[in-house]
Amino acid sequence: MPVKFIKIEDGKSFLLERIMYTRRYTLSLNRELCVGCELCRAACPKEAIKVVKPSDLADLEEPPKRITVTVLEDKCNFCGICSEICVFGAFKQSINDEENIPVLASESFPKIIHEVKIDESKCPPNCKVCEEVCPLHLIKVNFEGGKVRVDVDRERCPGCRICEVKCPYDAIHTRKIISGLIKINSELCPEGCSECVKACPIPNVLSISSDGKVNVNDLFCIYCGACRNACPVEGALEIRRTAIYHAPVKSGAWNKALERLTSTEDMAKELRSKLASRAYDSVRRLQMGGRVRR
Numbered sequence: 001m002p003v004k005f006i007k008i009e010d011g012k013s014f015l016l017e018r019i020m021y022t023r024r025y026t027l028s029l030n031r032e033l034c035v036g037c038e039l040c041r042a043a044c045p046k047e048a049i050k051v052v053k054p055s056d057l058a059d060l061e062e063p064p065k066r067i068t069v070t071v072l073e074d075k076c077n078f079c080g081i082c083s084e085i086c087v088f089g090a091f092k093q094s095i096n097d098e099e100n101i102p103v104l105a106s107e108s109f110p111k112i113i114h115e116v117k118i119d120e121s122k123c124p125p126n127c128k129v130c131e132e133v134c135p136l137h138l139i140k141v142n143f144e145g146g147k148v149r150v151d152v153d154r155e156r157c158p159g160c161r162i163c164e165v166k167c168p169y170d171a172i173h174t175r176k177i178i179s180g181l182i183k184i185n186s187e188l189c190p191e192g193c194s195e196c197v198k199a200c201p202i203p204n205v206l207s208i209s210s211d212g213k214v215n216v217n218d219l220f221c222i223y224c225g226a227c228r229n230a231c232p233v234e235g236a237l238e239i240r241r242t243a244i245y246h247a248p249v250k251s252g253a254w255n256k257a258l259e260r261l262t263s264t265e266d267m268a269k270e271l272r273s274k275l276a277s278r279a280y281d282s283v284r285r286l287q288m289g290g291r292v293r294r
Contacts, residue, residue, distance in 0.1 A: 007073055011062040016071050018078060025078040026094045027071060033090035033156065035201040036067030037224035040082035040091065043257045048075035049082060051229050067199065067229050079103050081257065084112055087177050087222065088136070088201070089156035108251035112244065114154040115175040116163075122171035123148040130163040130172055135203050139163060158222045159245075160202045165219070180223035180241040180262075184214045188236035196237055199230035242266050 006017040014029040041049040052070050057063045071082075080093040080101030093101050103109035123141075125148065131139045138153040150172070159177040184196075184206075196214060197206045205221045206214055214237075223241050231237045241262045246254075259267040 005073055009057075009070065010060055011057070011064040014070060016073055016076060024096055026092075026097070027076065027078055027083070028092045028094075029069065029071070030090050030092075031064050031068050033088050034068045034086075035088055035090075035224065035226045036069070036199060036229055037088075037201075037226040038229055039085050039087065039224055039261065040069060042225075042260045043081050043085040045079070045081065045253065045256060046075045046077055048072045048077075067226070079109075081109055084109060085257070085261075087112065087114070087158040087224065089153075103253065106251070107249065108253040109257070110246035110249035110254055112177060112246050113175075114157045114159065114177065115245070116152050116154050116157055117173045118150045118152070119171050120148050120150055122169045123150065124169065127169070130167055133162050133166045135160065135162060135201065158201070158224065160205075160220045160222050162202070162220050175245060176222070177245050178223045178241050179243040179245075180221075180239060182216055182218050182221050182223065182227075182240075183238045184216055185236050185238065186213045188233050189214060190233060193232065195230040195232060196227035199226045201226060243270070 003021060004017075004019040006015070006019065008015040012031050014031065016027045018025040036051065038051060041051055048071055049069050050072060051067060053067050054063045054065060057068075057070075078093065080103050083091040083093040083101055084104060092099065095102075101109075104111060125143060125146070127148075128141045130150065131141045136156065136158070138157050140151045142149045142151070157174070159174055161174045161176060163172050164174045191212070194208055194214075197208060200206045201224070202220050202222060205217055206227060207217070209215050223239055225239055228237050228239055243266065244258065244261060255267055255271065258270060
């Protein structure tokens, strides 16, 4: 049983601690990094995460200025799923002040892959295009001794791929973490509304055309759901996540999370793909060993 719960919340951060006899579990949220998306809420197996608007936290001394999330202390079991699924790095989970995600340690949840590959040999001196176009300011380019060094905060990179598309030298390659589809049902959009455009963390994915309708450029969309949370009309904006790029995983906990994040159909598709891959690997191992099972 926990000895003590500590909850500290303001407009910029949230902290929840469970202090036990030998361990102290800490879950923290940096609301300045949180974009108000729905990934953590959808993945949480305990339904411990709630999306909240600034008006819901009006009693705080300095309420947040945009949609964010809060954690229900009576439901959270400090599993760390929210910390791993947050592609923006807003959540942090620790045990006794050391970063620790229990579901990763138990291999019941996969490591989400933030893939950014850079060939600095292709980068010419004084070019900072990737740094300038990164919407979250995660890239820093330095010139030292005639050499170019490109540093990327990969754990906070949501995989929008703007840097790759804008790089004129084919020096940077990324992969989307989340694949999916996004659709605007313009007939349901309130006249003059631009809440989804304001909420989107990636510039120019959503924009207002000259006729007042919302346009979608899903080339850079990360399918996080921040726009859907901000939309005042249910059904006006549809998002379907179809796949999430992750390391291999051994447990069914991920399957349940994947079903909530995507759909039963897409979860089943991944399971079938895994089974086919395992069958192929088994046959290959038997053939390499000179044995064929009949």
